[in-house]
Amino acid sequence: MSAKLLSGKEVSEAMLAKVLEDAQMLKAHNIVPTLAIFRVGEDPGSISYEKSIITRMAKSEIEVKSVVFPMEVTQDEFVAKIKEANDDKNVNGILIFKPLPPQINEDEVKYMLAPEKDPDAMNPTNLGKLMIMDNEGFFPCTAEGVMELLKYYEIDVKGKDVTIINNSNVFGKPLAIMLTNEFATISVCHIFTKSVKKYTSQSDIVITGCGVYGLLTPDMVREDAIVIDVAMAQKKDADKNFVLDENGKKIRTGDCREDMVDACAMITSATPGCGGGTGPITTALLAQHLIKGCKLQNGMK
Numbered sequence: 001m002s003a004k005l006l007s008g009k010e011v012s013e014a015m016l017a018k019v020l021e022d023a024q025m026l027k028a029h030n031i032v033p034t035l036a037i038f039r040v041g042e043d044p045g046s047i048s049y050e051k052s053i054i055t056r057m058a059k060s061e062i063e064v065k066s067v068v069f070p071m072e073v074t075q076d077e078f079v080a081k082i083k084e085a086n087d088d089k090n091v092n093g094i095l096i097f098k099p100l101p102p103q104i105n106e107d108e109v110k111y112m113l114a115p116e117k118d119p120d121a122m123n124p125t126n127l128g129k130l131m132i133m134d135n136e137g138f139f140p141c142t143a144e145g146v147m148e149l150l151k152y153y154e155i156d157v158k159g160k161d162v163t164i165i166n167n168s169n170v171f172g173k174p175l176a177i178m179l180t181n182e183f184a185t186i187s188v189c190h191i192f193t194k195s196v197k198k199y200t201s202q203s204d205i206v207i208t209g210c211g212v213y214g215l216l217t218p219d220m221v222r223e224d225a226i227v228i229d230v231a232m233a234q235k236k237d238a239d240k241n242f243v244l245d246e247n248g249k250k251i252r253t254g255d256c257r258e259d260m261v262d263a264c265a266m267i268t269s270a271t272p273g274c275g276g277g278t279g280p281i282t283t284a285l286l287a288q289h290l291i292k293g294c295k296l297q298n299g300m301k
Helices: 008-028 044-059 075-087 106-112 124-131 141-152 172-181 196-200 258-262 279-297
Strands: 034-040 063-069 093-096 161-165 185-189 205-208 226-229 266-268
Touching: 008 044, 008 141, 008 279, 034 044, 034 075, 034 279, 044 063, 044 279, 063 075, 075 093, 075 106, 093 279, 124 172, 141 172, 141 226, 141 279, 161 172, 161 196, 172 185, 185 196
Parallel strands: 034 063, 034 093, 161 185, 161 205, 205 226, 226 266
Antiparallel strands: none
């Protein structure tokens, strides 16, 4: 029996309806919510992501300003632009694309970014606010997206055993805090975990985000488990060669194999046939955070 598919797109559409309502309210007060995107170089993936953000924000009546730097941009030049955007009252949020070139010191950059204009929680100040659940802070969008999915589908995590396969600062660690705050019991797995299956096979909820197709297989989860796969990967065969579709294009997936849909109770993953993943929620949260920042910066709740 196939798992119930959890749709990130459905969740995002519900969220964005409220974002549009708030954006129109702000515009009625002559306030135009505006996001600044900082991109270094002409990486095709980054350009594609930027275009998708611009398109999505336009539908929510949010303005986007793209600030594009050459690959040889200096630290001083980059930081100067951040300070300029920090001081610009017409810019409500700043999204810095990564990775940054080696001459840019990310540790300095993340502290330079104004916390109140940091919709994806790059500044550690916002991660600190997450720890104490200060709701005027911003939490990492991909991690918070999992919580939005659980809330939308009325999945109560209290007392549940949850395994997260990812321990990054932008996903695994903040998500562990969010789930702990909801009284779930958390295990966090990483590349040095001796047996990931030991943890996943005992879990009510398994959350993965590593970008490795086939990382999660049917034998690793219980039949009644909920699987949330936030990863973006590309399908490879046993020899680690890319698998192409009928048009010769690489196949987008998550960490899950296709047969995971028959191995658990509920699932979402970018892997074909598995619900689509949480990507749309991440973009919706970026818009939601931008609106939240705009309101706070203008003395509105």
